[in-house]
Amino acid sequence: MYSLRQTLLLVMCLSCFSATFAQSPPSAPLPDGLQTISFDSPAVGRRMKFDIVLPPDYEQSDRRYPVLYLLHGYMQNYTVWGRNLGAAFYARNIGELIVVMPDAGNSWYINYAESAGGQRNHWEDHIIEDVIGYVDANFRTHARREGRAIAGLSMGGYGALMLALRHPDMFVSVASTSGALTHARQRADAIAQQRPAPQSRTAADSPELARADAVISQIIDIPGFSTQEERNPLGVDFATVEQARAYDPFQIIYNVPKSQLPHFYFDAGLSDGLINDAREFMQVLLLNDVPFTYMQTQGRHNSEYWRRSVGQFMPVQNEIMQRALGNRP
Numbered sequence: 001m002y003s004l005r006q007t008l009l010l011v012m013c014l015s016c017f018s019a020t021f022a023q024s025p026p027s028a029p030l031p032d033g034l035q036t037i038s039f040d041s042p043a044v045g046r047r048m049k050f051d052i053v054l055p056p057d058y059e060q061s062d063r064r065y066p067v068l069y070l071l072h073g074y075m076q077n078y079t080v081w082g083r084n085l086g087a088a089f090y091a092r093n094i095g096e097l098i099v100v101m102p103d104a105g106n107s108w109y110i111n112y113a114e115s116a117g118g119q120r121n122h123w124e125d126h127i128i129e130d131v132i133g134y135v136d137a138n139f140r141t142h143a144r145r146e147g148r149a150i151a152g153l154s155m156g157g158y159g160a161l162m163l164a165l166r167h168p169d170m171f172v173s174v175a176s177t178s179g180a181l182t183h184a185r186q187r188a189d190a191i192a193q194q195r196p197a198p199q200s201r202t203a204a205d206s207p208e209l210a211r212a213d214a215v216i217s218q219i220i221d222i223p224g225f226s227t228q229e230e231r232n233p234l235g236v237d238f239a240t241v242e243q244a245r246a247y248d249p250f251q252i253i254y255n256v257p258k259s260q261l262p263h264f265y266f267d268a269g270l271s272d273g274l275i276n277d278a279r280e281f282m283q284v285l286l287l288n289d290v291p292f293t294y295m296q297t298q299g300r301h302n303s304e305y306w307r308r309s310v311g312q313f314m315p316v317q318n319e320i321m322q323r324a325l326g327n328r329p
Contacts, residue, residue: 031089037134042130043130046224048225050078050100050103053088065142066097066142066147067139068099068100068318069150069151070087070150071153074155077219079220081099082101087099087310105225105233106231109123109124112237113236114236119235145170145171147321148170148321149318150171151174151176151313152175154274154301157181158176158179160174162252168261172262172320176278177306177309178269178275178309180277182280209228263291263317265292266281266282266295268299269297269301271299274301
């Protein structure tokens with residue numbers, strides 16, 4: 001069973017999923033500077049992929065660069081930021097940072113309490129250990145907190161904030177656009193009230209989804225992890241209230257000393273129901289005198305809004321990293 005809020009989020013995700021189908025034919029050329037990397041991820045026991053955008057002068061220089069990790073939303077994948085939402089354009093325009101766009105399926109970026117079907121669903125470890133470890137080992141990065149930022153949209157906005165707070169030694173900046181920030185709290189409440197976990201959407205739910213899934217799976221092209229059914233983790237996300245709360249940004253922020261908190265950036269569209277999540281977290285920061293950047297503008301939970309948003313938060317996060325690295329006056 002779905003709550004009303006979960007149903008609305010799934011409807012919005014389905015709309016975005018269909019938009020991706022319309023905008024990303026398999027033969028579309030890659031944006032300048034973008035390449036796709038395939039690598040083994042022990043955390044999830046799969047061959048995985050991520051898109052990466054390198055600065056224009058990367059091959060001609062011996063410089064090291066800060067890295068921004070962009071997390072996709074529910075029912076999206078590693079291709080959406082760079083190929084559909086303008087992240088590659090803005091990254092190349094800035095020209096002094098690496099942008100990495102990993103994939104985590106519909107996992108909410110957590111380590112599952114229990115996995116089923118022979119799967120290994122440690123998606124937090126996939127990002128923190130495997131993706132970041134691979135990038136730092138194979139590209140000229142500033143492999144430390146001052147040179148690393150994370151951001152995401154919707155499910156990825158939750159994931160970015162949650163990961164930044166669970167690993168404050170890893171990220172100097174975090175950004176959430178249209179973030180579903182209360183996800184873990186809602187799961188904790190559902191567990192406490194013994195309500196069943198929400199069911200995942202599959203291609204069988206609608207002909208529109210099935211048509212989109214058939215095309216997008218060709219673009220994703222990860223063996224055993226390309227269709228929506230394959231990308232829904234099997235198992236139990238949180239077995240107890242305590243496990244859910246351990247992934248709740250509204251709880252775990254109090255575990256991090258103020259001096260170790262990253263810079264926070266939040267935005268959401270005024271016509272997006274998830275704006276209330278951003279406003280609620282902003283109140284937590286206000287009450288505790290924590291610096292942050294907040295923006296709300298006209299817009300909905302859709303690609304049009306996120307294309308504008310990435311052009312706003314990426315320069316902010318780049319400046320935070322460049323200053324932390326001592327590259328600004």
